[in-house]
Amino acid sequence: MTAVTYDLLIIGGGINGCAIAREASLLGLKVLLIERDDLAAHTSSASTKLIHGGLRYLEYYEFKLVAEALRERERLVNAAPHIIRPLTFVLPQENSLRPWWMLRIGLYLYDFLGGKMSLARSRGLRRSDTAYTAPLKGGRSGFVYSDAQVDDSRLTVLNAMDARDNGAEIVTGIALESARREGGVWRASLSDGRTVEARAMVNAAGPWVHLLLERLGVNAKSNVRLVKGSHIVVPKLYEGDHAYILQLPDRRIIFAIPWQGQTEIGTTDIPVDAPEDAKIDASEISYLCDAINTHFIKQISPADVTATWSGVRPLYDDGASEAKEVTRDYVLELDTSGPPLLSVFGGKITTARHLAEEAMGKLGPAIGVQPHQVTRMRVFPGGAIAGFDHFLAQVRLTWPFLGDARSARMAHAYGAMLGEMLHGVKDEAGMGRDLGGGLTEIEVRWMRDREWARSAADALDRRSKVGLTLNAAERSTFEHAWTALA
Numbered sequence: 001m002t003a004v005t006y007d008l009l010i011i012g013g014g015i016n017g018c019a020i021a022r023e024a025s026l027l028g029l030k031v032l033l034i035e036r037d038d039l040a041a042h043t044s045s046a047s048t049k050l051i052h053g054g055l056r057y058l059e060y061y062e063f064k065l066v067a068e069a070l071r072e073r074e075r076l077v078n079a080a081p082h083i084i085r086p087l088t089f090v091l092p093q094e095n096s097l098r099p100w101w102m103l104r105i106g107l108y109l110y111d112f113l114g115g116k117m118s119l120a121r122s123r124g125l126r127r128s129d130t131a132y133t134a135p136l137k138g139g140r141s142g143f144v145y146s147d148a149q150v151d152d153s154r155l156t157v158l159n160a161m162d163a164r165d166n167g168a169e170i171v172t173g174i175a176l177e178s179a180r181r182e183g184g185v186w187r188a189s190l191s192d193g194r195t196v197e198a199r200a201m202v203n204a205a206g207p208w209v210h211l212l213l214e215r216l217g218v219n220a221k222s223n224v225r226l227v228k229g230s231h232i233v234v235p236k237l238y239e240g241d242h243a244y245i246l247q248l249p250d251r252r253i254i255f256a257i258p259w260q261g262q263t264e265i266g267t268t269d270i271p272v273d274a275p276e277d278a279k280i281d282a283s284e285i286s287y288l289c290d291a292i293n294t295h296f297i298k299q300i301s302p303a304d305v306t307a308t309w310s311g312v313r314p315l316y317d318d319g320a321s322e323a324k325e326v327t328r329d330y331v332l333e334l335d336t337s338g339p340p341l342l343s344v345f346g347g348k349i350t351t352a353r354h355l356a357e358e359a360m361g362k363l364g365p366a367i368g369v370q371p372h373q374v375t376r377m378r379v380f381p382g383g384a385i386a387g388f389d390h391f392l393a394q395v396r397l398t399w400p401f402l403g404d405a406r407s408a409r410m411a412h413a414y415g416a417m418l419g420e421m422l423h424g425v426k427d428e429a430g431m432g433r434d435l436g437g438g439l440t441e442i443e444v445r446w447m448r449d450r451e452w453a454r455s456a457a458d459a460l461d462r463r464s465k466v467g468l469t470l471n472a473a474e475r476s477t478f479e480h481a482w483t484a485l486a
């Protein structure tokens with residue numbers, strides 16, 4: 001059997017692999033992306049879910065990274081207004097940790113480093129900000145600034161959808177078994193028994209980047225540091241749509257952020273040996289609870305935790321002594337000792353588009369493609385809406401039977417794609433059976449047929465976050481209904 005030949009074979013369906021697939025397909029390349037689990041099954045669904053410049057990186061003089069991330073934040077807020085929402089952060093002052101002037105200068109830089117911004121600039125906390133200060137212990141001074149919140153796994157899927165709409169082949173549940181350079185191309189064996197040929201390959205295996213290089217017999221110049229980060233979810237800790245960034249005695253910071261009607265708290269920074277070590281442990285849960293209890297009047301304990309998630313950051317090893325200090329910037333390593341291989345070390349959800357543009361800037365010339373800017377101004381699938389509030393009002397008017405909560409959830413998740421999904425649906429009966437948590441047949445089929453969902457977990461935990469609200473019995477009912485879905 002002759003192998004199909006691609007221009008580019010991408011290993012890994014996290015945010016970086018999918019963003020590169022989008023960029024490359026828009027440049028007209030014939031792309032195959034393989035992911036051995038689900039899209040965003042690992043780090044790209046375990047983030048804090050912020051589209052941010054990274055205020056704390058300024059302390060490590062990462063001005064270039066912060067400026068680039070802020071520019072990307074602005075682009076993303078406009079390109080995916082359905083799944084990305086502006087978020088106000090409250091930063092309480094802790095004189096013993098960082099003086100007022102230091103935070104003021106940091107926030108001033110944060111406001112201006114990225115150039116022209118549509119999000120509100122920072123300011124001091126005012127007496128009238130009682131909604132922000134009331135949940136906190138003591139009379140608080142501090143600051144208010146802006147960043148944005150994203151559904152990380154859905155952003156990954158939107159990258160993949162845009163890539164597919166431009167001709168890329170995206171396959172999940174398939175691993176790269178082995179690959180070798182032969183006759184001027186990569187010959188790759190896949191876990192489904194297929195052999196494919198590609199003129200170039202991208203290693204976007206995230207925390208597995210090194211293991212994959214080892215398997216390919218390629219020596220890398222760069223190293224990764226694997227650093228675990230965990231989050232806990234507790235019932236709503238305070239009223240309001242805003243988030244908190246809290247300074248801790250060890251000089252780390254953690255966030256408390258509204259998430260799916262509850263509060264998400266994270267993260268930790270724990271060096272680990274293997275990508276598979278992405279599991280929260282009891283000491284992390286205590287650490288996060290203690291951190292909240294230091295700042296908030298309402299006290300929490302491990303018994304309040306309703307959900308957790310952990311991910312392993314594949315950080316580029318810059319030799320920093322502590323995990324919290326390791327750079328969050330990325331490095332792209334191009335090996336041209338034969339057909340090109342580009343490996344991705346590090347990165348952020350926020351900077352994935354920029355990383356992809358740079359990846360094609362490096363790789364393109366090596367395979368005779370002239371890279372140009374194809375995604376800078378490009379809207380993501382579903383993102384062509386004129387303001388989220390206006391769009392939501394239209395959704396409620398067009399499909400009143402969805403109800404308030406479900407129309408908001410679906411408007412966020414699908415944006416303008418809702419018109420296609422619900423085309424011709426006149427009433428609740430047209431949505432089909434509710435498989436659990438308000439996910440009806442029409443939506444679940446969409447996830448399966450259009451968004452690569454292959455299991456109940458893909459639908460509950462990554463295509464939607466409905467899994468967070470289901471108990472074990474409801475989850476099991478959903479799993480059965482998923483299996484029976486025609």
Ligand SMILES: Cc1cc2nc3c(=O)[nH]c(=O)nc-3n(C[C@H](O)[C@H](O)[C@H](O)COP(=O)(O)OP(=O)(O)OC[C@H]3O[C@@H](n4cnc5c(N)ncnc54)[C@H](O)[C@@H]3O)c2cc1C
Nearest residue numbers: 012014015016036043044048050176206229311347349350
């Ligand atoms: C706790 C935490 C909080 C974070 N918070 C933020 C944040 O708020 N904002 C932000 O911008 N960034 C954040 N990040 C960073 C961001 O999440 C990561 O940089 C990003 O998700 C990495 O994506 P990736 O595509 O490189 O890796 P991954 O998402 O892990 O994807 C790699 C994929 O490769 C696949 N793979 C590996 N080997 C093979 C093989 N042989 N064959 C096929 N497939 C293979 C894996 O299954 C995996 O799905 C955070 C990270 C962590 C851990």
